[in-house]
Amino acid sequence: MHSIVYLSTASEPMGTESLNLLLEVARARNADAGVSGILIYGDGCFIQILEGELQPLEAIFRSILRDGRHYGVKTIQFEPVDGRRFGDWSMAFVDDDDLTPTDRADLAQLRGQAEILARDEKGDPEFLAVMMRAIAPRLARHLDSRRNAG
Numbered sequence: 001m002h003s004i005v006y007l008s009t010a011s012e013p014m015g016t017e018s019l020n021l022l023l024e025v026a027r028a029r030n031a032d033a034g035v036s037g038i039l040i041y042g043d044g045c046f047i048q049i050l051e052g053e054l055q056p057l058e059a060i061f062r063s064i065l066r067d068g069r070h071y072g073v074k075t076i077q078f079e080p081v082d083g084r085r086f087g088d089w090s091m092a093f094v095d096d097d098d099l100t101p102t103d104r105a106d107l108a109q110l111r112g113q114a115e116i117l118a119r120d121e122k123g124d125p126e127f128l129a130v131m132m133r134a135i136a137p138r139l140a141r142h143l144d145s146r147r148n149a150g
């Protein structure tokens, strides 16, 4: 079992319709491939966590890398994991606005750091990985509470 976390920039602002279309295809394919995860969209940026067995995971990630709906894909984590965090979701989706102010602030900081690294300026790639390890469980809990609420 492996997990990939990346950030990218939307080529054009994504409306509800385009996002739903993207998610429909993604969820069907992920379900077939045993891939789960979460996609966060806000500020014209995507943050995605994907998890699954290495081979199907890489096949899907290769498609994602080729997708013209975003650019500047920056992988911040690609590592073996013991288990799934988002096992109940073929691809959960959250809009930045759905999140708590703390999570929103952390994700904004994450995007800022990723931009600095993308410009090849002084930045600490490990910092992003460390931050993501702190944020991911909070996102999973957020999804749990949302589901239990309704």
Ligand SMILES: Cc1cc2nc3c(=O)[nH]c(=O)nc-3n(C[C@H](O)[C@H](O)[C@H](O)COP(=O)(O)O)c2cc1C
Residues within 6 Å of the ligand: 022, 025, 026, 027, 029, 030, 039, 046, 048, 050, 060, 063, 064, 065, 066, 067, 069, 070, 091
């Ligand atoms: C931000 C973003 C996230 C995506 N996430 C997934 C995903 O989790 N699973 C997936 O199968 N496709 C995802 N896609 C769509 C793929 O890029 C691709 O269009 C789709 O898998 C169909 O594959 P194909 O174009 O190779 O036929 C995503 C695309 C974008 C832009």
